[in-house]
Amino acid sequence: MKRTIFHIDVNSAYLSWEATYRLQQQVDCIDLRKIPSIIGGDQSKRHGIVLAKSIPAKKYGIKTGESIFSARQKCPSLVVVPPNYQLFMQCSDAMVNIFREYFPIVERYSIDECFLDYTTMNHHFGSPMQFAHYIKDKIQKELGFTVNIGISNNKLLAKMASDFEKPNKIHTLYPHEIQEKMWHLPVRDLFMVGRATSSKLNKLGIYTIGELANTDINLLYSHFKSHGYVIHNFANGLDKSSVKPCSPTPKGIGNSTTISFDVETSRTAKLILLSLTETVCMRLRDCDMKANMVSINIKSSDFSSLSHQMHLSQSTDITNTIYSTVCTLFDEAWNNKPIRQLGIRVSTLVPNENIQLSLFDYKNTEKYTALDKSIDTIRTKYGKNAIIRASFLHSGLKPLCGGMPEENYPIMSSTTLRN
Numbered sequence: 001m002k003r004t005i006f007h008i009d010v011n012s013a014y015l016s017w018e019a020t021y022r023l024q025q026q027v028d029c030i031d032l033r034k035i036p037s038i039i040g041g042d043q044s045k046r047h048g049i050v051l052a053k054s055i056p057a058k059k060y061g062i063k064t065g066e067s068i069f070s071a072r073q074k075c076p077s078l079v080v081v082p083p084n085y086q087l088f089m090q091c092s093d094a095m096v097n098i099f100r101e102y103f104p105i106v107e108r109y110s111i112d113e114c115f116l117d118y119t120t121m122n123h124h125f126g127s128p129m130q131f132a133h134y135i136k137d138k139i140q141k142e143l144g145f146t147v148n149i150g151i152s153n154n155k156l157l158a159k160m161a162s163d164f165e166k167p168n169k170i171h172t173l174y175p176h177e178i179q180e181k182m183w184h185l186p187v188r189d190l191f192m193v194g195r196a197t198s199s200k201l202n203k204l205g206i207y208t209i210g211e212l213a214n215t216d217i218n219l220l221y222s223h224f225k226s227h228g229y230v231i232h233n234f235a236n237g238l239d240k241s242s243v244k245p246c247s248p249t250p251k252g253i254g255n256s257t258t259i260s261f262d263v264e265t266s267r268t269a270k271l272i273l274l275s276l277t278e279t280v281c282m283r284l285r286d287c288d289m290k291a292n293m294v295s296i297n298i299k300s301s302d303f304s305s306l307s308h309q310m311h312l313s314q315s316t317d318i319t320n321t322i323y324s325t326v327c328t329l330f331d332e333a334w335n336n337k338p339i340r341q342l343g344i345r346v347s348t349l350v351p352n353e354n355i356q357l358s359l360f361d362y363k364n365t366e367k368y369t370a371l372d373k374s375i376d377t378i379r380t381k382y383g384k385n386a387i388i389r390a391s392f393l394h395s396g397l398k399p400l401c402g403g404m405p406e407e408n409y410p411i412m413s414s415t416t417l418r419n
Helices: 013-025 068-074 085-100 128-143 155-162 175-181 195-203 209-213 217-224 226-235 266-286 319-333 359-382
Strands: 005-010 037-040 050-053 079-081 106-110 113-117 147-152 170-172 252-263 289-300 305-316 339-347
Touching: 005 013, 005 085, 005 128, 005 155, 013 037, 013 050, 013 085, 037 068, 050 068, 085 106, 085 113, 085 128, 113 155, 128 147, 128 170, 147 155, 155 170, 155 175, 195 217, 209 226, 217 226, 252 266, 252 289, 266 289, 266 319, 266 339, 266 359, 289 319, 305 319, 319 359
Parallel strands: 037 079, 147 170
Antiparallel strands: 005 113, 005 147, 037 050, 106 113, 252 339, 289 305, 289 339
């Protein structure tokens, strides 16, 4: 049976969600989507990059990922709004809940992108194009923001189609349309072709997706090994991966923070690491998983990085246990250079079931598990700052910090999204 796959992508997600929220709170306020504006971090705290941009901002040549300083030079009147990650997650969840009204399986590729399998749904909701218009309009009417929808017979082509003309558009990219709609595009526009791969392809005289599709596979293998097969298949529109549930088992959970000042003491660094450990462990328990590996990353003020990891003797989700390991890793790794950024990650995760504990570990594990559960319950009910550790009092540091969740959402049966 021929498949029909939708890829739904929110237009300028962070900026659209912030604009929608502001208009709901104050109807006569300026729509951020209609003026040169961006969502960006706080320059004073060294988070100064563009996370999302409006279409008017794009006309000034402003790009996602560039510094806010550079963006302001291109457009002095640029409006800069800080990110509200809690709002972004709420908007994303609201969109996914709409999809779940119609589809038993929703694959959440990222916070602002989903795959849906429309195969066999025609007799319920009409043709794919009819339903795409319906769901697009429903999102705009009920949630206030717009999406692009790509339709094809596989996930790769559906994703490529959703990247065509924006915003608020529906595009198809079926196999018979590949030559007309996709092959003329620059090779860098192909999924799984990042900056490094694009540069290497250009050196080989391959500039368009069509040229890549018609390149000798042996030549690609000699330069890119197995990745050459992947991008050759994608250039020809070949992809057999299926739409999977939206809550896959994460391969790891991590969090990091860029600090507004140079950290020069071990005590301050460990307090920041504690705040990161708190957020990571809460998410670990929320997933009902335990970790077997802990790793840390230290970025110095000169932008050099250090990382260190350790296998645990026993799978755990206990904050104190993981923090103790984090401190050990920090003591072993830090070279006393001033610190700009700190991050931690837990990985090699296993389900929180049938974990065998030794007789000696049981009492402490039971006590700390009950403590963490109580803290999680209070924070969930009354807010994350309802209960904090005394060590953060008068420290000037946040008791829980870090950015957007980093759980892995697998797509295209690949663990690497871009080179």
